Amino acid sequence: MDTQALTDEKLMEAIAGDDRSALAELVRRHQDKAIALAFRTLGRWDLAEDVGQEAFLRVYRASSRYKPEAKFSTWFYRIVVNLCLDETRREKRTSTDSGGILSQFSATSDTNPEEIHQKQEKKQAVWQALGRLNERERIAVVLHRFEGFSHQQAAELTGWSPSAVESLLVRAYQKLRQELADFKENS
Amino acid sequence: MEHISDIQMLEMLGGHIPESEQLRFRDHIGDCSECRQRWQEYEQTWMDLAECQVDTAGHDLVENMISALPAENPPMKLWPATALARIAASILLAVFLGHVLGKWSAPQPAPPEETAVTQAMFLDALGPESVVGWSAPVRAEDSEEGSTADETVS
Numbered sequence: 423m424d425t426q427a428l429t430d431e432k433l434m435e436a437i438a439g440d441d442r443s444a445l446a447e448l449v450r451r452h453q454d455k456a457i458a459l460a461f462r463t464l465g466r467w468d469l470a471e472d473v474g475q476e477a478f479l480r481v482y483r484a485s486s487r488y489k490p491e492a493k494f495s496t497w498f499y500r501i502v503v504n505l506c507l508d509e510t511r512r513e514k515r516t517s518t519d520s521g522g523i524l525s526q527f528s529a530t531s532d533t534n535p536e537e538i539h540q541k542q543e544k545k546q547a548v549w550q551a552l553g554r555l556n557e558r559e560r561i562a563v564v565l566h567r568f569e570g571f572s573h574q575q576a577a578e579l580t581g582w583s584p585s586a587v588e589s590l591l592v593r594a595y596q597k598l599r600q601e602l603a604d605f606k607e608n609s
Numbered sequence: 610m611e612h613i614s615d616i617q618m619l620e621m622l623g624g625h626i627p628e629s630e631q632l633r634f635r636d637h638i639g640d641c642s643e644c645r646q647r648w649q650e651y652e653q654t655w656m657d658l659a660e661c662q663v664d665t666a667g668h669d670l671v672e673n674m675i676s677a678l679p680a681e682n683p684p685m686k687l688w689p690a691t692a693l694a695r696i697a698a699s700i701l702l703a704v705f706l707g708h709v710l711g712k713w714s715a716p717q718p719a720p721p722e723e724t725a726v727t728q729a730m731f732l733d734a735l736g737p738e739s740v741v742g743w744s745a746p747v748r749a750e751d752s753e754e755g756s757t758a759d760e761t762v763s
Contacts, residue, residue, distance in 0.1 A: 446671050453670045458663045474670050479677060548660040567658050572625040573616060592615045599654045
Protein backbone atom coordinates (compact mmCIF):
# COMPACT_ATOMS: atom_id res chain seq x y z
CA MET A 423 0.00 0.00 0.00
CA ASP A 424 1.34 3.42 -0.97
CA THR A 425 0.90 5.18 2.33
CA GLN A 426 2.27 8.48 1.06
CA ALA A 427 -0.78 8.95 -1.15
CA LEU A 428 -3.24 8.43 1.70
CA THR A 429 -4.88 11.18 3.71
CA ASP A 430 -4.32 11.34 7.45
CA GLU A 431 -7.83 10.00 8.00
CA LYS A 432 -7.20 7.02 5.69
CA LEU A 433 -3.92 6.34 7.46
CA MET A 434 -5.82 6.27 10.75
CA GLU A 435 -8.15 3.62 9.34
CA ALA A 436 -5.15 1.53 8.39
CA ILE A 437 -3.53 2.04 11.79
CA ALA A 438 -6.73 0.78 13.43
CA GLY A 439 -5.99 -2.47 11.58
CA ASP A 440 -2.49 -2.44 13.09
CA ASP A 441 -0.79 -1.36 9.87
CA ARG A 442 2.64 -0.33 11.11
CA SER A 443 3.70 1.21 7.79
CA ALA A 444 0.70 3.55 7.96
CA LEU A 445 1.74 4.60 11.46
CA ALA A 446 5.31 5.21 10.31
CA GLU A 447 4.02 7.46 7.51
CA LEU A 448 1.85 9.41 9.94
CA VAL A 449 4.82 9.91 12.25
CA ARG A 450 7.00 11.13 9.38
CA ARG A 451 4.35 13.64 8.34
CA HIS A 452 3.69 15.21 11.70
CA GLN A 453 6.74 14.66 13.89
CA ASP A 454 8.51 17.90 12.93
CA LYS A 455 5.59 20.07 13.93
CA ALA A 456 4.98 18.07 17.09
CA ILE A 457 8.61 18.25 18.20
CA ALA A 458 8.94 21.93 17.29
CA LEU A 459 5.79 22.85 19.21
CA ALA A 460 6.91 20.83 22.20
CA PHE A 461 10.43 22.28 22.13
CA ARG A 462 9.21 25.88 21.97
CA THR A 463 6.87 25.14 24.86
CA LEU A 464 9.20 23.08 27.03
CA GLY A 465 12.65 24.32 26.02
CA ARG A 466 14.32 20.88 25.97
CA TRP A 467 14.88 18.44 23.14
CA ASP A 468 14.62 15.35 25.31
CA LEU A 469 11.24 16.44 26.66
CA ALA A 470 10.11 17.46 23.18
CA GLU A 471 10.93 13.99 21.84
CA ASP A 472 9.22 12.32 24.78
CA VAL A 473 6.10 14.36 24.18
CA GLY A 474 6.19 13.60 20.46
CA GLN A 475 6.58 9.88 21.01
CA GLU A 476 3.86 9.76 23.65
CA ALA A 477 1.51 11.70 21.37
CA PHE A 478 1.94 9.17 18.58
CA LEU A 479 1.53 6.27 20.98
CA ARG A 480 -1.77 7.74 22.09
CA VAL A 481 -2.78 8.10 18.46
CA TYR A 482 -1.99 4.42 17.92
CA ARG A 483 -3.91 3.27 20.99
CA ALA A 484 -6.93 5.40 20.11
CA SER A 485 -6.94 4.55 16.41
CA SER A 486 -9.89 2.16 16.67
CA ARG A 487 -11.99 4.88 18.29
CA TYR A 488 -10.95 7.70 15.94
CA LYS A 489 -13.84 9.28 14.07
CA PRO A 490 -12.85 10.64 10.64
CA GLU A 491 -15.34 13.52 11.01
CA ALA A 492 -12.74 15.20 13.25
CA LYS A 493 -9.76 16.51 11.32
CA PHE A 494 -6.73 14.52 12.32
CA SER A 495 -4.37 17.50 12.72
CA THR A 496 -6.74 19.27 15.12
CA TRP A 497 -7.10 16.15 17.22
CA PHE A 498 -3.39 15.41 17.15
CA TYR A 499 -2.35 18.95 18.09
CA ARG A 500 -4.70 18.82 21.05
CA ILE A 501 -2.93 15.70 22.26
CA VAL A 502 0.47 17.39 21.92
CA VAL A 503 -0.69 20.56 23.67
CA ASN A 504 -2.17 18.61 26.57
CA LEU A 505 1.02 16.59 26.94
CA CYS A 506 3.05 19.82 26.98
CA LEU A 507 0.81 21.26 29.67
CA ASP A 508 1.15 18.07 31.70
CA GLU A 509 4.92 18.23 31.35
CA THR A 510 5.16 21.87 32.43
CA ARG A 511 3.07 21.12 35.52
CA ARG A 512 5.27 18.13 36.29
CA GLU A 513 8.41 20.20 35.87
CA LYS A 514 7.04 22.80 38.25
CA ARG A 515 6.41 20.15 40.87
CA THR A 516 9.73 18.33 40.52
CA SER A 517 12.23 20.97 39.41
CA THR A 518 14.79 22.08 41.99
CA ASP A 519 15.99 24.87 39.73
CA SER A 520 14.43 28.16 40.84
CA GLY A 521 14.32 29.21 37.21
CA GLY A 522 12.34 26.11 36.37
CA ILE A 523 11.85 25.58 32.70
CA LEU A 524 13.10 29.13 32.02
CA SER A 525 16.68 28.09 32.61
CA GLN A 526 16.45 25.61 29.77
CA PHE A 527 15.76 28.24 27.15
CA SER A 528 19.02 28.92 25.45
CA ALA A 529 19.74 29.53 21.80
CA THR A 530 23.21 28.12 22.19
CA SER A 531 24.88 25.64 24.43
CA ASP A 532 27.91 27.91 24.61
CA THR A 533 27.51 29.96 27.78
CA ASN A 534 30.83 31.71 27.62
CA PRO A 535 29.76 35.40 27.44
CA GLU A 536 32.96 36.37 25.66
CA GLU A 537 32.07 34.18 22.70
CA ILE A 538 28.45 35.22 22.40
CA HIS A 539 27.94 37.71 19.59
CA GLN A 540 25.30 40.41 19.67
CA LYS A 541 23.06 38.41 17.36
CA GLN A 542 23.33 35.42 19.62
CA GLU A 543 22.55 37.61 22.59
CA LYS A 544 19.37 38.80 20.96
CA LYS A 545 18.39 35.26 20.07
CA GLN A 546 18.93 34.20 23.64
CA ALA A 547 16.97 37.18 24.92
CA VAL A 548 14.02 36.31 22.71
CA TRP A 549 14.09 32.67 23.81
CA GLN A 550 14.24 33.68 27.43
CA ALA A 551 11.42 36.18 26.99
CA LEU A 552 9.35 33.36 25.52
CA GLY A 553 10.36 31.16 28.45
CA ARG A 554 9.17 33.74 30.99
CA LEU A 555 5.60 33.54 29.74
CA ASN A 556 3.33 31.20 31.64
CA GLU A 557 2.63 27.92 29.88
CA ARG A 558 -0.78 28.95 28.50
CA GLU A 559 0.55 32.24 27.13
CA ARG A 560 3.52 30.43 25.62
CA ILE A 561 1.34 27.77 23.97
CA ALA A 562 -0.97 30.46 22.57
CA VAL A 563 2.00 32.31 21.07
CA VAL A 564 3.59 29.14 19.70
CA LEU A 565 0.36 28.01 18.07
CA HIS A 566 -0.39 31.43 16.61
CA ARG A 567 3.07 32.68 15.67
CA PHE A 568 4.90 29.48 14.76
CA GLU A 569 2.24 26.91 13.85
CA GLY A 570 0.16 29.38 11.88
CA PHE A 571 -3.19 28.91 13.61
CA SER A 572 -5.70 31.73 13.92
CA HIS A 573 -6.84 32.48 17.45
CA GLN A 574 -10.13 30.68 16.68
CA GLN A 575 -8.29 27.58 15.50
CA ALA A 576 -6.00 27.70 18.52
CA ALA A 577 -9.09 27.86 20.73
CA GLU A 578 -10.55 24.82 18.98
CA LEU A 579 -7.55 22.61 19.45
CA THR A 580 -6.72 23.68 23.00
CA GLY A 581 -10.30 23.58 24.17
CA TRP A 582 -9.99 27.14 25.49
CA SER A 583 -12.54 29.78 24.55
CA PRO A 584 -11.67 32.16 21.68
CA SER A 585 -11.83 35.10 24.09
CA ALA A 586 -9.40 33.30 26.44
CA VAL A 587 -6.96 32.73 23.58
CA GLU A 588 -7.34 36.34 22.52
CA SER A 589 -6.50 37.53 26.04
CA LEU A 590 -3.56 35.17 26.28
CA LEU A 591 -2.12 36.39 22.98
CA VAL A 592 -2.52 40.07 23.73
CA ARG A 593 -1.05 39.70 27.21
CA ALA A 594 1.82 37.54 25.94
CA TYR A 595 2.76 40.01 23.25
CA GLN A 596 2.70 42.86 25.76
CA LYS A 597 5.07 40.94 28.02
CA LEU A 598 7.36 40.01 25.15
CA ARG A 599 7.45 43.56 23.90
CA GLN A 600 8.37 44.87 27.36
CA GLU A 601 11.10 42.24 27.89
CA LEU A 602 12.69 42.85 24.52
CA ALA A 603 12.44 46.61 24.90
CA ASP A 604 14.38 46.26 28.18
CA PHE A 605 16.97 44.08 26.47
CA LYS A 606 17.44 46.54 23.61
CA GLU A 607 17.72 49.42 26.03
CA ASN A 608 20.40 47.65 28.07
CA SER A 609 22.41 46.18 25.22
CA MET B 610 -13.52 53.85 11.01
CA GLU B 611 -13.13 52.63 14.58
CA HIS B 612 -9.74 51.63 15.85
CA ILE B 613 -8.25 48.26 14.98
CA SER B 614 -8.26 45.87 17.94
CA ASP B 615 -5.14 44.12 19.23
CA ILE B 616 -6.36 40.70 18.11
CA GLN B 617 -7.20 42.04 14.65
CA MET B 618 -3.62 43.29 14.35
CA LEU B 619 -2.25 39.92 15.45
CA GLU B 620 -4.56 38.09 13.06
CA MET B 621 -3.43 40.36 10.27
CA LEU B 622 0.20 39.56 11.06
CA GLY B 623 -0.71 35.87 11.01
CA GLY B 624 -2.40 36.17 7.61
CA HIS B 625 -5.87 35.35 8.91
CA ILE B 626 -7.60 38.54 7.76
CA PRO B 627 -9.18 38.64 4.29
CA GLU B 628 -7.29 40.80 1.85
CA SER B 629 -10.14 43.30 1.41
CA GLU B 630 -10.22 43.90 5.14
CA GLN B 631 -6.44 44.13 5.27
CA LEU B 632 -6.52 47.01 2.79
CA ARG B 633 -9.06 48.80 4.95
CA PHE B 634 -6.92 48.25 8.04
CA ARG B 635 -3.77 49.50 6.36
CA ASP B 636 -5.54 52.63 5.20
CA HIS B 637 -6.67 53.29 8.76
CA ILE B 638 -3.18 52.62 10.16
CA GLY B 639 -1.88 55.21 7.76
CA ASP B 640 -4.36 57.72 9.07
CA CYS B 641 -4.45 56.91 12.81
CA SER B 642 -1.30 57.54 14.88
CA GLU B 643 -2.52 55.49 17.84
CA CYS B 644 -3.23 52.41 15.73
CA ARG B 645 0.01 52.97 13.81
CA GLN B 646 2.08 52.90 17.00
CA ARG B 647 0.38 49.72 18.26
CA TRP B 648 0.77 48.13 14.84
CA GLN B 649 4.50 48.89 14.74
CA GLU B 650 4.99 47.42 18.21
CA TYR B 651 3.18 44.21 17.32
CA GLU B 652 5.01 43.96 14.02
CA GLN B 653 8.39 44.39 15.73
CA THR B 654 7.66 41.72 18.33
CA TRP B 655 6.36 39.44 15.58
CA MET B 656 9.65 39.83 13.72
CA ASP B 657 11.74 39.43 16.89
CA LEU B 658 10.07 36.07 17.49
CA ALA B 659 11.53 34.90 14.18
CA GLU B 660 14.73 34.35 16.22
CA CYS B 661 13.05 31.33 17.76
CA GLN B 662 13.52 29.14 14.73
CA VAL B 663 13.80 25.43 15.47
CA ASP B 664 15.67 22.86 13.43
CA THR B 665 14.14 19.44 13.99
CA ALA B 666 16.57 17.63 11.70
CA GLY B 667 18.11 14.71 13.54
CA HIS B 668 15.06 14.20 15.70
CA ASP B 669 13.41 11.21 14.06
CA LEU B 670 10.77 9.40 16.07
CA VAL B 671 9.84 6.68 13.56
CA GLU B 672 12.24 3.98 14.68
CA ASN B 673 11.67 4.53 18.39
CA MET B 674 7.93 4.64 17.83
CA ILE B 675 7.74 1.30 16.04
CA SER B 676 9.96 -0.40 18.60
CA ALA B 677 7.79 0.98 21.41
CA LEU B 678 4.71 -0.73 20.03
CA PRO B 679 3.56 -4.14 21.28
CA ALA B 680 4.72 -7.13 19.24
CA GLU B 681 2.60 -7.83 16.21
CA ASN B 682 0.29 -10.89 16.31
CA PRO B 683 2.01 -13.79 14.53
CA PRO B 684 0.27 -14.90 11.35
CA MET B 685 -2.06 -17.79 11.82
CA LYS B 686 -0.31 -20.99 10.71
CA LEU B 687 -2.09 -23.58 8.65
CA TRP B 688 -2.39 -26.81 10.61
CA PRO B 689 -0.41 -29.66 9.02
CA ALA B 690 -2.31 -32.61 7.56
CA THR B 691 -0.94 -35.06 10.18
CA ALA B 692 -2.31 -33.00 13.00
CA LEU B 693 -5.71 -32.86 11.31
CA ALA B 694 -5.63 -36.62 10.79
CA ARG B 695 -4.86 -37.21 14.45
CA ILE B 696 -7.69 -34.94 15.50
CA ALA B 697 -10.13 -36.73 13.18
CA ALA B 698 -9.02 -40.13 14.47
CA SER B 699 -9.44 -38.99 18.06
CA ILE B 700 -12.95 -37.80 17.36
CA LEU B 701 -13.93 -41.09 15.68
CA LEU B 702 -12.46 -43.11 18.55
CA ALA B 703 -14.34 -41.03 21.06
CA VAL B 704 -17.61 -41.51 19.18
CA PHE B 705 -17.04 -45.28 18.91
CA LEU B 706 -16.22 -45.66 22.59
CA GLY B 707 -19.17 -43.59 23.50
CA HIS B 708 -21.44 -45.80 21.43
CA VAL B 709 -20.08 -49.01 22.93
CA LEU B 710 -20.20 -47.82 26.48
CA GLY B 711 -23.63 -46.47 25.91
CA LYS B 712 -24.97 -49.84 24.74
CA TRP B 713 -23.33 -51.64 27.64
CA SER B 714 -24.67 -49.39 30.24
CA ALA B 715 -28.13 -49.11 28.71
CA PRO B 716 -30.83 -50.73 30.87
CA GLN B 717 -31.78 -54.28 29.61
CA PRO B 718 -35.42 -54.94 28.88
CA ALA B 719 -37.08 -56.82 31.73
CA PRO B 720 -37.76 -60.63 31.08
CA PRO B 721 -41.41 -61.36 30.44
CA GLU B 722 -43.31 -62.48 33.50
CA GLU B 723 -43.91 -66.29 33.62
CA THR B 724 -47.54 -67.21 34.15
CA ALA B 725 -49.63 -70.29 33.67
CA VAL B 726 -50.94 -68.76 30.51
CA THR B 727 -47.55 -68.01 29.12
CA GLN B 728 -46.34 -71.50 30.12
CA ALA B 729 -49.22 -73.12 28.30
CA MET B 730 -48.60 -70.96 25.31
CA PHE B 731 -44.96 -71.91 25.49
CA LEU B 732 -45.78 -75.65 25.60
CA ASP B 733 -48.32 -75.29 22.85
CA ALA B 734 -45.57 -73.80 20.80
CA LEU B 735 -43.71 -77.05 21.38
CA GLY B 736 -46.70 -79.24 20.52
CA PRO B 737 -46.66 -82.04 17.91
CA GLU B 738 -48.03 -79.62 15.36
CA SER B 739 -45.09 -77.38 15.96
CA VAL B 740 -41.83 -77.79 14.15
CA VAL B 741 -40.18 -78.73 17.40
CA GLY B 742 -42.77 -81.28 18.60
CA TRP B 743 -41.25 -81.87 22.01
CA SER B 744 -44.32 -81.83 24.08
CA ALA B 745 -45.65 -85.18 23.01
CA PRO B 746 -43.29 -87.41 25.08
CA VAL B 747 -43.55 -84.98 27.99
CA ARG B 748 -47.30 -85.13 28.03
CA ALA B 749 -47.22 -88.84 27.57
CA GLU B 750 -45.11 -89.24 30.73
CA ASP B 751 -47.55 -87.22 32.65
CA SER B 752 -50.57 -89.22 31.47
CA GLU B 753 -52.08 -92.19 33.43
CA GLU B 754 -51.79 -94.62 30.39
CA GLY B 755 -48.08 -94.99 30.92
CA SER B 756 -44.98 -94.13 29.43
CA THR B 757 -44.16 -94.20 25.88
CA ALA B 758 -40.50 -94.06 26.58
CA ASP B 759 -39.70 -96.35 23.76
CA GLU B 760 -41.08 -93.84 21.41
CA THR B 761 -38.44 -91.76 20.14
CA VAL B 762 -38.87 -88.28 19.18
CA SER B 763 -38.78 -87.87 15.58
